[in-house]
Amino acid sequence: MAQKGDLLSVRHDIRVVDATIRDGGLCNDFRFDDKFVSDLYKANNKAGVDYMEFGYKASRDFFSEDKFGKWKFCKDEDIRSIVGDAPSKTKIAVMADVGRTDFENDIIPKNESPIDLVRIATYINTIPAAVEMIEYCAKQGYETTINIMAVSKARTEDIKAALNILGQTPVSAFYIVDSYGSIYPEEARRLADMYGEIADKYNKLVGIHAHNNQQLAFANTIEAMTYGASYLDATVDGMGRGAGNCSLELLLGFLKNPKYKVYPILKIIEEHTSKLKAQGVKWGYDIPYMLTGQFNTHPRPAIQFVKEDRGDYFNFANELYDIINS
Amino acid sequence: MAQKGDLLSVRHDIRVVDATIRDGGLCNDFRFDDKFVSDLYKANNKAGVDYMEFGYKASRDFFSEDKFGKWKFCKDEDIRSIVGDAPSKTKIAVMADVGRTDFENDIIPKNESPIDLVRIATYINTIPAAVEMIEYCAKQGYETTINIMAVSKARTEDIKAALNILGQTPVSAFYIVDSYGSIYPEEARRLADMYGEIADKYNKLVGIHAHNNQQLAFANTIEAMTYGASYLDATVDGMGRGAGNCSLELLLGFLKNPKYKVYPILKIIEEHTSKLKAQGVKWGYDIPYMLTGQFNTHPRPAIQFVKEDRGDYFNFANELYDIINS
Numbered sequence: 001m002a003q004k005g006d007l008l009s010v011r012h013d014i015r016v017v018d019a020t021i022r023d024g025g026l027c028n029d030f031r032f033d034d035k036f037v038s039d040l041y042k043a044n045n046k047a048g049v050d051y052m053e054f055g056y057k058a059s060r061d062f063f064s065e066d067k068f069g070k071w072k073f074c075k076d077e078d079i080r081s082i083v084g085d086a087p088s089k090t091k092i093a094v095m096a097d098v099g100r101t102d103f104e105n106d107i108i109p110k111n112e113s114p115i116d117l118v119r120i121a122t123y124i125n126t127i128p129a130a131v132e133m134i135e136y137c138a139k140q141g142y143e144t145t146i147n148i149m150a151v152s153k154a155r156t157e158d159i160k161a162a163l164n165i166l167g168q169t170p171v172s173a174f175y176i177v178d179s180y181g182s183i184y185p186e187e188a189r190r191l192a193d194m195y196g197e198i199a200d201k202y203n204k205l206v207g208i209h210a211h212n213n214q215q216l217a218f219a220n221t222i223e224a225m226t227y228g229a230s231y232l233d234a235t236v237d238g239m240g241r242g243a244g245n246c247s248l249e250l251l252l253g254f255l256k257n258p259k260y261k262v263y264p265i266l267k268i269i270e271e272h273t274s275k276l277k278a279q280g281v282k283w284g285y286d287i288p289y290m291l292t293g294q295f296n297t298h299p300r301p302a303i304q305f306v307k308e309d310r311g312d313y314f315n316f317a318n319e320l321y322d323i324i325n326s
Numbered sequence: 327m328a329q330k331g332d333l334l335s336v337r338h339d340i341r342v343v344d345a346t347i348r349d350g351g352l353c354n355d356f357r358f359d360d361k362f363v364s365d366l367y368k369a370n371n372k373a374g375v376d377y378m379e380f381g382y383k384a385s386r387d388f389f390s391e392d393k394f395g396k397w398k399f400c401k402d403e404d405i406r407s408i409v410g411d412a413p414s415k416t417k418i419a420v421m422a423d424v425g426r427t428d429f430e431n432d433i434i435p436k437n438e439s440p441i442d443l444v445r446i447a448t449y450i451n452t453i454p455a456a457v458e459m460i461e462y463c464a465k466q467g468y469e470t471t472i473n474i475m476a477v478s479k480a481r482t483e484d485i486k487a488a489l490n491i492l493g494q495t496p497v498s499a500f501y502i503v504d505s506y507g508s509i510y511p512e513e514a515r516r517l518a519d520m521y522g523e524i525a526d527k528y529n530k531l532v533g534i535h536a537h538n539n540q541q542l543a544f545a546n547t548i549e550a551m552t553y554g555a556s557y558l559d560a561t562v563d564g565m566g567r568g569a570g571n572c573s574l575e576l577l578l579g580f581l582k583n584p585k586y587k588v589y590p591i592l593k594i595i596e597e598h599t600s601k602l603k604a605q606g607v608k609w610g611y612d613i614p615y616m617l618t619g620q621f622n623t624h625p626r627p628a629i630q631f632v633k634e635d636r637g638d639y640f641n642f643a644n645e646l647y648d649i650i651n652s
Contacts, residue, residue, distance in 0.1 A: 215543070253616065294580075
């Protein structure tokens with residue numbers, strides 16, 4: 001394994017992706033006020049953030065517009081009402097789940113849309129459906145990435161087979177997604193190396209999307225980066241499902257390319273995410289998330305524990321053992 | 327650089343050091359109730375923790391007993407009232423600051439004391455005074471370690487010179503101390519390798535004491551470990567000055583030696599540290615600590631900011647720039 005650059009290098013392959021509205025939306029059912037989204041878009045432009053993910057392109061057959069805010073659906077007109085028509089430095093991304101996106105209707109030709117990048121989220125067993133979506137979106141003119149979720153539960157030989165299939169599509173990058181926040185820096189390096197070897201063969205890049213269950217989201221992100229990853233997901237104040245994500249302000253403070261600036265993001269924390277927290281929206285490292293991370297399992301029971309304001313960590317650990325083994 | 331072991335190895339050189347009362351005492355002036363300290367001692371024994379640090383052996387010429395709780399001074403009789411006389415698996419440690427310890431009076435012969443290990447804390451410029459203390463404590467019969475603080479501000483050639491002097495003393499281990507929480511995993515590995523090379527020459531071990539300013543305390547601890555460190559400092563719920571430390575529960579959940587168990591520590595969080603937090607004792611990752619970490623500077627202004635319940639992060643970052651450059 002070889003490092004790409006050192007602590008003072010500027011790596012021009014790096015793309016910082018702000019996923020605050022998308023992953024953070026999982027904490028508040030995508031109910032952000034327009035001022036937050038608009039301020040964040042402006043801050044991302046100032047901070048040098050390369051992409052801002054606005055939410056999901058979810059199918060309205062699966063999710064009701066009564067139950068979720070508009071960023072669950074990311075209609076083109078809603079994005080345009082935030083970003084306007086002027087060209088900007090920060091590109092626009094949305095996430096599209098395999099199997100729950102009505103892509104043939106909702107993903108219109110790129111030249112009619114403010115969206116630049118469609119991030120296709122899949123599990124290892126739905127790769128052929130992901131390939132279909134990649135090819136559809138590419139044909140419509142979009143950049144695409146593929147986010148293979150729950151990598152800590154996937155077998156190495158399956159990941160390699162999947163990446164070799166995906167290498168033959170127009171996708172730009174293969175994402176390592178640590179959905180359960182269970183991987184360690186040593187594994188982040190190894191995965192970056194393994195993904196990178198196949199990516200190089202097909203002239204693709206590698207990305208990382210980390211969760212903070214074990215306070216390792218930032219560490220795993222920069223370690224994967226050091227060993228080759230280029231697309232780096234982060235969110236303001238780590239906002240995201242359960243233990244949340246790699247904090248954008250930690251990442252921007254680490255990167256050496258002078259185009260990246262942490263200050264505009266501090267303003268967003270001050271004016272927006274701190275307020276959400278004060279209003280009771282919950283995310284971030286906590287003991288039950290640590291336990292689901294250590295157990296390499298979905299954070300669902302931990303989210304429930306935190307929601308119920310329980311504090312009996314010992315019992316929870318005991319219950320978790322049964323949940324996983326039942 | 328070579329890894330020592332992999333993610334499934336049991337490393338018999340590992341010593342987990344619980345520093346909750348000592349580093350955590352900096353958050354509440356060492357005012358822990360006896361039940362906390364006693365429960366923690368029992369939990370550490372059950373959890374397989376190798377050492378429990380009870381506090382400082384501070385000189386009463388420098389610090390008043392009216393202003394601080396008893397664990398600032400760690401009188402032998404106070405420790406004995408917690409641990410009794412029965413032999414236990416967890417050994418007892420105290421910290422002694424170079425220049426602020428009346429060691430010739432306060433550190434009595436080991437055979438009259440419950441203390442096993444004296445951890446001598448020094449800056450790079452007071453190594454000769456540290457050597458004097460190591461030799462004194464060793465002569466009294468104690469194990470010793472040397473904690474060279476603020477390593478991120480020390481020059482490599484000075485660190486090497488210091489370690490070569492310390493190698494000739496009876497000290498057991500050289501500690502990497504990231505006082506400002508500013509080092510990255512890549513640097514933790516490099517420091518572990520550099521300390522380890524000199525340690526090997528003198529048959530010493532290496533330790534790491536990390537701070538969580540950039541959410542890297544756990545990552546840096548396990549990375550330094552993977553590249554050779556044996557003494558690993560951690561605290562319950564990361565309790566410690568400012569952003570706090572490596573969380574003991576994260577570390578115990580990571581280690582593979584079956585003697586280490588996380589469950590007893592969950593009980594301590596549930597019954598003690600959660601309550602301290604609810605009572606308003608403050609520690610843990612927060613934006614101002616992130617900034618002092620990124621700036622590689624003492625957390626003092628950040629501690630003040632948090633104490634004052636300020637939320638204007640942008641102004642703080644701006645002020646910090648002036649504080650550091652004035």
